[in-house]
Amino acid sequence: MQELLDNKELINDMLARYGVRFGIYKNGYFKEQLFPFDAIPRIIPADQFDVIEKGLIQRVKALNCFLEDVYGEKRIIKDGVVAEEFVFSSSGYLPVCERVHPPKGIYTHISGIDLVEGKDNEWYILEDNLRIPSGASYPLIARDICRRVSPHTFVLHNVAENRDYAQLLKETMDNCNCGGINVVLTPGRYNAAFFEHSYFAERTGAILAMPEDLYVEDDIVYYKDYSEHPKKVGAIYRRLSDEYLDPMAFNPDSLIGVPNVFDAYKKGNVALINAPGNGVADDKGIYYFVPKMIRYYLGEEPILKNAPTYLPFYEEDRKYVLEHLEELVIKDVAEAGGYGVIFGKDLDKQELEKMRQLIINESRRFIAQEVIDFKDLDIVDQGEIVPRKADLRAFVLYGKEVKVWKCGLTRFSRNPDSFVVNSSQGGGFKDTWVLSQ
Amino acid sequence: MGIISIVKANNLLWLGRYAERTYTTLQVFTIYYDKMIDMDPEAYKSYCDQLGIPNVYKDKTDFIIQYIFNTKDPNSLVSNLSRAHDNAMVVRDTISSEALSYLEMALNILKLGYKGHTPLREMQKVLDELMAFWGCLDDFVEDEESRNVIKVGRYLERLDLYFRFSMPYDKKMKEYMKLGNRLVRSHLKYKEETLQRLLDIINADSSDQIVRFEAVRCINHLLEEGF
Numbered sequence: 001m002q003e004l005l006d007n008k009e010l011i012n013d014m015l016a017r018y019g020v021r022f023g024i025y026k027n028g029y030f031k032e033q034l035f036p037f038d039a040i041p042r043i044i045p046a047d048q049f050d051v052i053e054k055g056l057i058q059r060v061k062a063l064n065c066f067l068e069d070v071y072g073e074k075r076i077i078k079d080g081v082v083a084e085e086f087v088f089s090s091s092g093y094l095p096v097c098e099r100v101h102p103p104k105g106i107y108t109h110i111s112g113i114d115l116v117e118g119k120d121n122e123w124y125i126l127e128d129n130l131r132i133p134s135g136a137s138y139p140l141i142a143r144d145i146c147r148r149v150s151p152h153t154f155v156l157h158n159v160a161e162n163r164d165y166a167q168l169l170k171e172t173m174d175n176c177n178c179g180g181i182n183v184v185l186t187p188g189r190y191n192a193a194f195f196e197h198s199y200f201a202e203r204t205g206a207i208l209a210m211p212e213d214l215y216v217e218d219d220i221v222y223y224k225d226y227s228e229h230p231k232k233v234g235a236i237y238r239r240l241s242d243e244y245l246d247p248m249a250f251n252p253d254s255l256i257g258v259p260n261v262f263d264a265y266k267k268g269n270v271a272l273i274n275a276p277g278n279g280v281a282d283d284k285g286i287y288y289f290v291p292k293m294i295r296y297y298l299g300e301e302p303i304l305k306n307a308p309t310y311l312p313f314y315e316e317d318r319k320y321v322l323e324h325l326e327e328l329v330i331k332d333v334a335e336a337g338g339y340g341v342i343f344g345k346d347l348d349k350q351e352l353e354k355m356r357q358l359i360i361n362e363s364r365r366f367i368a369q370e371v372i373d374f375k376d377l378d379i380v381d382q383g384e385i386v387p388r389k390a391d392l393r394a395f396v397l398y399g400k401e402v403k404v405w406k407c408g409l410t411r412f413s414r415n416p417d418s419f420v421v422n423s424s425q426g427g428g429f430k431d432t433w434v435l436s437q
Numbered sequence: 438m439g440i441i442s443i444v445k446a447n448n449l450l451w452l453g454r455y456a457e458r459t460y461t462t463l464q465v466f467t468i469y470y471d472k473m474i475d476m477d478p479e480a481y482k483s484y485c486d487q488l489g490i491p492n493v494y495k496d497k498t499d500f501i502i503q504y505i506f507n508t509k510d511p512n513s514l515v516s517n518l519s520r521a522h523d524n525a526m527v528v529r530d531t532i533s534s535e536a537l538s539y540l541e542m543a544l545n546i547l548k549l550g551y552k553g554h555t556p557l558r559e560m561q562k563v564l565d566e567l568m569a570f571w572g573c574l575d576d577f578v579e580d581e582e583s584r585n586v587i588k589v590g591r592y593l594e595r596l597d598l599y600f601r602f603s604m605p606y607d608k609k610m611k612e613y614m615k616l617g618n619r620l621v622r623s624h625l626k627y628k629e630e631t632l633q634r635l636l637d638i639i640n641a642d643s644s645d646q647i648v649r650f651e652a653v654r655c656i657n658h659l660l661e662e663g664f
Contacts, residue, residue, distance in 0.1 A: 016541065016545060017538045017541055017542055017545075018534055018537075018538050018541065019526065019529075019534075019537060019538070019541050181440065184530075188527075189523070189526060189527050194526070198526065198527065198529035198530055199529065199534065201529070201530035202529050202530040202533060202534060206530070207440055207530065208527070208528075208529070208530040208531075209442070210442075210444055210527075212442075212444055213442040213443075213444055213445070223440060223442060224442050224443060225440055225441060225442060226441050226442060226443040226445070226446040226624075226625075227441075227582075227624045231440050
């Protein structure tokens with residue numbers, strides 16, 4: 001392990017060599033920066049990962065059932081398990097997806113589930129990301145580089161293989177492919193996660209496509225070949241969000257979408273990975289209901305816990321939230337990427353009162369959670385080992401079977417006083433070692 | 438045969454052109470650099486003139502630093518390599534991360550800027566990385582058509598520069614033959630009559646500036662619209 005730490009600079013140089021960057025837009029400018037890597041891995045023992053794996057598979061299966069139900073029969077709403085206010089008013093709910101059945105009934109092909117490990121040694125789910133979760137490429141390439149820099153480390157530790165991610169991803173695409181080539185659809189070079197799009201295309205053997213490379217004719221999607229031999233597309237791992245995907249079905253102002261691709265999808269001629277409309281299931285308000293979904297659809301007790309969450313929408317919860325605002329973290333359900341997260345302890349008297357009023361007036365807009373005292377992880381900061389807050393994004397792939405990648409993106413805050421770990425907020429990342437025994 | 442969209446073919450072609458522009462001009466630059474040491478401190482003026490870029494430099498020192506490292510100078514080596522890199526990034530799935538990494542490293546050297554010692558030390562490293570990049574393309578780009586498109590870009594650019602720098606007949610003819618060979622195999626659409634005219638110009642072996650201009654024009658209009 002020491003060898004890895006001693007070579008932190010070399011590892012980061014190698015990451016730069018391979019162009020491992022992410023982009024951020026700040027003050028109207030696009031800037032690409034390297035994603036700082038910390039060489040001390042997060043280590044998850046095999047028995048602990050077994051529990052996480054089972055819990056994640058259970059959760060993703062239930063979320064997939066929910067999506068099928070909510071765009072179909074709506075049994076869960078009729079049975080009063082999930083409040084309809086949280087479904088139909090969610091910005092992620094897309095009426096055009098009603099009664100649309102994705103190939104093989106899979107909505108949640110690639111899920112990025114954010115977890116934290118509490119000081120009570122319990123893992124808690126913080127968030128489900130079912131639209132276009134990113135981040136798997138970073139630990140994937142970092143591991144490869146670490147193995148080159150310090151092979152001895154991997155002789156001494158029984159670290160489960162993580163290089164199968166590209167294969168898992170390819171299997172996921174192949175499984176739902178409707179006949180034709182696989183493409184990774186990127187909005188373009190100036191997308192924050194462009195490195196990942198191009199890297200996965202390379203690693204899976206899919207074609208990296210820009211929106212202008214694709215067109216739809218008679219409900220079939222084609223990739224334009226320059227030698228005038230269009231290729232039929234069977235699966236699109238799209239890395240642009242629902243609203244921009246197809247100007248004919250969603251936002252008509254989108255210039256980066258593929259016109260009529262949604263029609264081709266509705267007809268079952270192409271798979272969209274992940275399915276449009278998934279946003280309704282990873283809404284911060286819906287998160288509260290996921291344990292109920294697991295019981296409802298699978299008849300099982302949830303293996304992994306949610307962070308204790310309150311919905312001010314319900315009177316009882318609202319009363320509790322208003323009384324304990326200083327102790328809670330408030331999240332705006334419409335925000336993402338670490339934005340819209342407010343810790344009650346950071347607000348002064350006036351701000352607290354303002355927040356209370358907002359919660360009373362717009363109760364559907366917020367959720368409140370107990371602040372989990374989650375474990376710090378060590379990082380090296382200017383030569384010193386210091387503790388920092390960190391989470392784990394685990395990746396679950398839904399192909400023929402539902403599989404959890406034995407790795408994950410561990411993100412940490414570089415600010416000692418912050419719980420926010422998002423890369424867009426200046427955080428760094430670590431490799432995640434799942435021990436094989 | 439691989440699958441390449443028009444956009445991607447364009448990126449591959451311009452990757453070849455900009456990477457070659459950096460590679461060849463860097464080699465010619467080192468010859469001029471040597472001249473400027475003790476023979477002709479104003480040789481850079483002729484360099485700019487031949488290349489067809491504006492002489493915006495105060496003196497030879499300013500030229501050496503700005504022409505190599507200035508990211509705001511659109512004609513600098515770093516700007517040309519950035520363009521090669523921009524085109525390469527979007528075709529990672531075709532050229533491979535390995536090949537791309539050599540361009541990254543070359544660009545990183547240039548972006549670090551002038552270190553206060555002789556810039557040729559840095560330039561040698563850039564040349565090494567570029568040579569590795571070209572070698573890597575042969576090894577890692579499995580799709581022959583993609584390789585051919587990059588090489589069409591490369592030989593177009595090289596021939597363009599050879600005309601600008603008035604290189605001898607043999608060198609130009611060698612590149613012309615390579616270009617013709619790759620053009621046919623790339624399936625890019627090109628104008629037969631323009632290619633023939635280019636051959637006539639090479640065979641005429643004229644040093645007339647107007648003929649040189651015509652050759653450069655032929656090179657840049659050889660491919661059909663869209664490239």
